[in-house]
Amino acid sequence: MFIEAWDYLAGHQTQFLAALWRHVALSASALGIAAAIAVPLGVRLADARGTALVAINAANIGRTLPSLAVLALVMPIMGTGFAPSLFALTLLALPPILINTYTAIRQVDPDIVDAARGMGMTALEMVRKVKLPIALPVIFAGIRTAAVQVVSGAVLAAYIGGGGLGDFITAGIAMMALPQLMVGAIPATLLSLGTDALFGWIQRALTPAGLRTR
Amino acid sequence: MKWLINHWEDVLIALGEHVTIALTALVIATAISLPIGIWAAKNDRVYRVALAVSGFLYTIPTLAFLALLIPVVGLGKTNAIICMVAFSLMILIRNVATGIREVPEEVTDAARGMGMHPAEVLIRVELPLALPVIVAGLRIAAVTVISVTVVGAYVNAGGLGTLIFSGMSNDFAPKIWTGAIAACALAVAADLSLARLESRLKARTA
Numbered sequence: 303m304f305i306e307a308w309d310y311l312a313g314h315q316t317q318f319l320a321a322l323w324r325h326v327a328l329s330a331s332a333l334g335i336a337a338a339i340a341v342p343l344g345v346r347l348a349d350a351r352g353t354a355l356v357a358i359n360a361a362n363i364g365r366t367l368p369s370l371a372v373l374a375l376v377m378p379i380m381g382t383g384f385a386p387s388l389f390a391l392t393l394l395a396l397p398p399i400l401i402n403t404y405t406a407i408r409q410v411d412p413d414i415v416d417a418a419r420g421m422g423m424t425a426l427e428m429v430r431k432v433k434l435p436i437a438l439p440v441i442f443a444g445i446r447t448a449a450v451q452v453v454s455g456a457v458l459a460a461y462i463g464g465g466g467l468g469d470f471i472t473a474g475i476a477m478m479a480l481p482q483l484m485v486g487a488i489p490a491t492l493l494s495l496g497t498d499a500l501f502g503w504i505q506r507a508l509t510p511a512g513l514r515t516r
Numbered sequence: 517m518k519w520l521i522n523h524w525e526d527v528l529i530a531l532g533e534h535v536t537i538a539l540t541a542l543v544i545a546t547a548i549s550l551p552i553g554i555w556a557a558k559n560d561r562v563y564r565v566a567l568a569v570s571g572f573l574y575t576i577p578t579l580a581f582l583a584l585l586i587p588v589v590g591l592g593k594t595n596a597i598i599c600m601v602a603f604s605l606m607i608l609i610r611n612v613a614t615g616i617r618e619v620p621e622e623v624t625d626a627a628r629g630m631g632m633h634p635a636e637v638l639i640r641v642e643l644p645l646a647l648p649v650i651v652a653g654l655r656i657a658a659v660t661v662i663s664v665t666v667v668g669a670y671v672n673a674g675g676l677g678t679l680i681f682s683g684m685s686n687d688f689a690p691k692i693w694t695g696a697i698a699a700c701a702l703a704v705a706a707d708l709s710l711a712r713l714e715s716r717l718k719a720r721t722a
Contacts, residue, residue, distance in 0.1 A: 362707075363704055363707075366703045366706075366707040367663075367700045367703060367704070368662060368666045368667075368700065368703055369578075369663060369667075370663070370666045370680065370699075371663075371666055371680070371696040371697075372696075372700075374680045374683075374692050374696040375692070375693070375696045375697070375700075377684065378689035378692055378693065450575055453577065454577035454578060457577040457579045457580055458578070458579055458667065460579075462684075467580075468579060471579055471580065472670075474583065475583060475586065475670065480586070480587055483583045483586065484583075484584075486580070486583065487579075487580040487581075487584045488580075488584075490577050490579075490580040491576045491577065491581075491584070494575050494576060494580075495572070495575050495576075498575045
């Protein structure tokens with residue numbers, strides 16, 4: 303079966319590379335947009351208690367929603383294709399990043415913030431030079447969770463015409479063509495594992511040596 | 517809306533199926549995770565190996581996992597349930613082990629001093645005190661399993677995903693809406709009710 307899968311892959315190289323590229327592009331854009339929204343939002347929310355409660359609760363609910371349900375809900379509104387998939391995946395990536403950013407910024411020792419204020423830093427400087435660097439490992443842990451979720455979710459995007467490696471899987475299941483199915487499923491698994499490993503490595507690199515566990 | 521009024525029975529059947537599959541997976545996953553978690557709590561090496569293996573399984577994309585199981589077990593409920601059990605292991609094992617490890621040593625020492633057998637210490641002291649953390653894991657696992665069940669419909673496991681997929685292939689939005697919203701509601705309901713149980717248990721053990 304694996305030999306047949308290899309033959310199928312060799313015969314459909316351009317198609318495969320296009321799907322792989324689309325998968326990565328879709329995931330990376332969704333993650334990038336989500337981080338660009340959620341990190342600044344999380345930083346702002348950390349200083350705004352009332353709104354924060356609402357936003358964090360909403361994010362916690364958002365986190366529990368099934369990925370496929372979210373993708374499916376977008377379809378009747380936005381139709382199929384790259385844009386609806388990107389939108390749905392961005393929605394899925396927001397909650398973990400937002401929750402981690404908010405929590406991490408809130409956990410920065412108030413004495414340190416006080417000291418920064420005493421040194422005459424402006425609010426923006428405190429965020430940039432003090433709060434963000436301290437919170438970075440935890441924020442990045444959220445980005446890592448979101449990244450794996452997005453790569454995984456992007457497989458499901460095949461259902462709403464998002465393309466990517468899921469196309470091989472859905473077509474493989476529909477026609478019960480196992481080699482084709484493997485050509486989608488195995489690279490998707492490797493991509494997800496690779497993403498987790500890569501982001502884990504960056505996360506470690508961002509953590510000050512003294513704070514590393516294991 | 518009209519479709520929902522005429523087909524509410526189908527929706528209820530799908531919902532019932534969804535809950536049954538998810539619960540089955542959760543029960544099996546707990547039955548596997550509990551002994552492994554207990555063992556892992558006492559043994560660092562077991563902990564590392566168990567988390568590495570289950571963490572690996574947890575990272576595999578849902579649809580890819582279901583697809584990879586097809587050559588082994590074919591289509592159907594078994595396929596989806598194996599996938600869900602595999603996804604829940606990491607969370608459950610981790611929380612069982614963490615929960616037991618967080619029991620203060622003075623407490624287990626006292627229990628031993630009272631002449632309790634190690635098995636008694638485990639059943640009467642450690643597990644009850646670890647319960648809030650175990651339920652916290654169960655909560656995440658429940659949400660995960662409900663989410664995977666939606667995709668499981670694609671390998672003919674049944675459940676609410678069936679409505680979504682049939683709505684998609686017939687381009688019939690009401691079916692998609694119903695399936696997707698019901699699945700979301702189920703996940704949120706499971707999350708909230710287990711969260712309540714968790715905080716109640718926490719209040720009791722604190």
